[in-house]
Amino acid sequence: MLYVYRFRLYPTKEQVEFLNRQIGHCRFVYNKLLEIAKENYEKEGKKWNYYEYKKLLPKLKGESPFLKEANTQSLQEAVKWLDRAFKNFFKGLAKFPKFKSKKSVNSISIPQHFRIEGNKIKIPKLKTPIKFKKHRKIEGKVRSVSITKLPSGKFYLNVLVDREIEPLSKTENVVAIDVGLTHFCTLSTGEKIENPRHLLKTEEKLQKLQRKLSRKVKGSKKYLKLQRRIAKLHEKIVNQRNDFLHKLSKKIIGDNQAVIVEDLNVKGLLKNSNFSKHIADASWRRFISYLEYKAKLYGRKLIKINLFYPSSKLYSVCGYKNENLKLSDRKWKCPKCGAEHDRDYNAPLNLLKEGLKQLKGLLTIRVVGLERPELTPVERANALVEAGNSSLK
Structure with missing residues (x-):
């Protein structure tokens, strides 16, 4: 079965700038193709077609030369993400695809040409490997990797593997x-x-920070610093919730x-x-x-x-x-x-x-x-x- 390992990345300052550019390129392609798809549907009634819009990538690279810095396969994966969003919409599983924001969770997928050596990963277009906290052994055949950036500024490495089923001792x-x-x-x-009510326990503190944020000048250093604190608090709540759910589900199973x-x-x-x-x-x-x-x-x-x-x-x-x-x-x-x-x-x-x-x-x-x-x-x-x-x- 497919299984994802998640590790915290610790990139250097130069590597952070590189990852931000790569993620920005994928976000640009996603948003641009979504914009074109919406316009074609509203004007001509033309529906989404993955293979047709994938062919627009060379044209986008010609119009936006900075896309040549990006890993081509990562840009193709961005088109697949948009295709998945449209399929979920047509199946009634999700709302109409939204434009990706720089402030929200952003990712870049790397399906090939990466290499994991110990607690470091080498990815295309980047000369130096990035360190990550390898807190557990990776078991199974590695299929692909992706890197996620959270609003708090932290980076995480997601390793998709094909893992063998590990049946526990049978019980009645x-x-x-x-x-x-x-x-x-x-x-x-x-x-x-x-x-556990993780959100409700932290709600008062969260509200105080949000009130402080509303009184700051938008875009100022203090505003951005406070925004980062709020993002970290939200991340802490998510981590606490996931930890509780993982431990409880593992015990019951x-x-x-x-x-x-x-x-x-x-x-x-x-x-x-x-x-x-x-x-x-x-x-x-x-x-x-x-x-x-x-x-x-x-x-x-x-x-x-x-x-x-x-x-x-x-x-x-x-x-x-x-x-x-x-x-x-x-x-x-x-x-x-x-x-x-x-x-x-x-x-x-x-x-x-x-x-x-x-x-x-x-x-x-x-x-x-x-x-x-x-x-x-x-x-x-x-x-x-x-x-x-x-x-x-």
């Missing part, structure tokens, strides 16, 4: 996960993972042979103005993507349950469906059997039951938590699960 455990805002997620074992999650429509949930900031901070979509690729890498199974499955409204013991359940109802009493239960804990038990139907006959598994007699709700769900999956052992 299976667990279901329900994500939320009160807690980051609740497992079918009864365990609740606290929501490592402990269970199969993991069951709900296939959420996060894009639709973000339209709720009351919870959009909290949902974005929790980063559920990224968490599920981490579970997905780690499951593939370590030989585990990830089961996604249809987003229309009423996991919160169904009572996991008797099957009663509460049509009047509100988001504010964290606990509710079943009118059918009279039992009262926790909404957050009930949902993963229902996901577990539904996921076991898909796993039936594929794996020899046991539901994590059923061996714990102190968890009364799990004991109640035990009979339900066993009835739905007679292959459990």
Whole structure:
């Protein structure tokens, strides 16, 4: 499977200037071709065609001689990025492609003619190799590399490799996960993972810096310095969030042979103005993507349950469906059997039951938590699960 290693680059002053020029050249080509594509569509109704617009590169080099300094293959990769953006737009996966800004995250792709030697990388058009922090061994066949510049001014090396699947020791455990805002997620074992709220914890400090920035003269030294501080703070929040998601997803995948999650429509949930900031901070979509690729890498199974499955409204013991359940109802009493239960804990038990139907006959598994007699709700769900999956052992 394809896997990306990421390392922090430490270029010299001259190398920083070179990388900035290379990234600028790729950004120029991307924006110029996007401008031409938009103009052709608005005037002539001409749709995007990758091979046709790729042929415009020699013409752009003639009109803009500075592009001759750039690595030709990197410019071709910029056209591929634009092609991918248009394809995602036509598939309904993204909005119409936007022009790249110098202030945002920028990258340059280098598909060939690079060389990694120890903790240094040699790239085309640059005489001296660039140092990077090699904190882990690169395993697998290297396919290509790219260099990313963040708004904070830091550079990162991304190494794409074709890596062999490394199956972990088999286990009989299976667990279901329900994500939320009160807690980051609740497992079918009864365990609740606290929501770290990285953005909300730093929000006050961030707002103070942004207010200071608004009082500075735009483009001045103090303005740029403060802008860099804000970018670094945002980067710290992203790093904290990714660290939390990586560690949690690795633990869950490592402990269970199969993991069951709900296939959420996060894009639709973000339209709720009351919870959009909290949902974005929790980063559920990224968490599920981490579970997905780690499951593939370590030989585990990830089961996604249809987003229309009423996991919160169904009572996991008797099957009663509460049509009047509100988001504010964290606990509710079943009118059918009279039992009262926790909404957050009930949902993963229902996901577990539904996921076991898909796993039936594929794996020899046991539901994590059923061996714990102190968890009364799990004991109640035990009979339900066993009835739905007679292959459990």
